[in-house]
Amino acid sequence: MRAVTLALCALSVHASWTRKLQKRGGAARACQEEPSLTSVPKAFDRDECARILALFEEAKEEVDRRDAMGISRRNRWLPRDKWDSVRWVVERMLKRLPSLPQMDAENFLERHVEFVLLHEFREGDFFDWHVDSKPDDGKMRTQNVNVVLSSATDFEGGALQVGSANASLQLGDLHAYPAALPHKVHDITKGRRYTLVVATRGTIEGYWAAALRDYERLARELGEEHPKLHWILGEHLESIERPEEARRAFAASYRATPQKPQYARKFADDAAEKHAAGDLRGAAEDLGMATLVEPDDAEYRVDLGVVLWRLGDFVGAEEQLRAALERGAPEAAVRAGLSLVLADAGDARGAAAERDRAMAAGADDAAAAFEALEGLRGGGGT
Missing domain, CATH: 1.25.40.10 (Tetratricopeptide repeat domain)
Incomplete structure (x- = not known):
């Protein structure tokens, strides 16, 4: 029996145990700069952020609340037939993020974008440690690109921790990081926080080797404070058929909890x-x-x-x-x-x-x- 099977049984009793380790409303501790995170301050001005928000006014709100998985948020998906309306946003992203495949925005949307999404976090919402791509998921999702669409005065809490660093959350800030890099949104304690998410796919060569190095580094640096980082490492090792190492990572996750x-x-x-x-x-x-x-x-x-x-x-x-x-x-x-x-x-x-x-x-x-x-x-x- 795989270790993950018994873990699910245990989690049914101790739901959301990773979140219980965090002081309610607390932000991540200050860390060194995350080498895999690219940030561009104020890449979009206030009017442009309002223009992006307006694109989702007619989009259906999807409430995503899964406490046992550490998820509480609202999503609004931009239909593919409306992607042309974000072409100017993608043009800005390509200009400010030279690490993305460089081409015109129309081709980039067609060849490299998986979805366009608005995340909304309200008071009491959160999104625990997770990754958005795994070696065996078949998605080839490689980069997350985020735009902060709320002023820092509109909400409290809600720090975006990407790996070992907190990303800046000023209106219009642009962030890019590997979809396989562990990240989380700490509890929102007041107000509402909006973020545009553009999920991209690209070249996979060398991607998972780099991801494994990140998992091992983060588990080593932050694992005693954030046990779920060990769990994410274990899931990755399991997916690449290294079961004994995976078991040790799962055990380290349990070992780092009060339970x-x-x-x-x-x-x-x-x-x-x-x-x-x-x-x-x-x-x-x-x-x-x-x-x-x-x-x-x-x-x-x-x-x-x-x-x-x-x-x-x-x-x-x-x-x-x-x-x-x-x-x-x-x-x-x-x-x-x-x-x-x-x-x-x-x-x-x-x-x-x-x-x-x-x-x-x-x-x-x-x-x-x-x-x-x-x-x-x-x-x-x-």
Whole structure:
């Protein structure tokens, strides 16, 4: 079972946990300049911003509220048959953003624009960390181009954090950044905030390698403060078929939250159910996640060692049981387990030595452990 499946189960109980880590209405902390963000201050004047807003007066308002996904906003989509009305806007964008494919605005709209959208955020709205393109989504969306259409006096909160930086939110400011770069809109605490969004597509060569570098950098720099950045990294690693690295990123996301003990326990409880049902591999996977989320918990290490032993992974079982000892697990019981693991691995001398240590640590506890473990000896599961 993929880590993401269990995460969705957990999120049904702890909905929108990433947002709970942010002080309500708080903005992102000041960070160094984001290398992937290009900003042009006051690229459009007040009258031009009002002209852009007017293009959406007849567009249908779409309320998009998905708390569990960290989304609360309103959208107005500009129909494709009206794109000619934004040609002058695109001309300005092309002039101010030389990194975009340079051509006339009509061709750019036809060849490189996916959609034109007005975002509206009202008091209490937000948009948690997310990316707008993934390697397996088939969209080839590469760049977001935004124009700020509200005066800074029209709203409070609502900082646009793009990667490691807060983008300026002065009327008419123009911003461009990779669609795959994690970004978020912090909670709006007052007023309304409007932004034009032009989603573009372009050359994909080298794009995802750069995105991965951004994910790793942001998870490393901001992940303890923003756990969802680890999650985004995990989803990317999963999409490029690097499952073990993805699991570690998902675990880091859980580990960075105040609820990490509950998440680890959920994995361990699910593992216990699978173990009882004979699904040893599923139990091992879930216990592996529990140990990644709570690496110093000796109980999860012991349980994982027993499951790996039953699966015939004697090296892995010994590693987990010795790690459990280092973390304060009951010595007599764990050394009894080690004795059986080493015996089944063909190390008779090591098995005898661990048996002696187990008995010396507590004969009654060791005897009880040997009896219980002998009943589980071998496989019998999947």
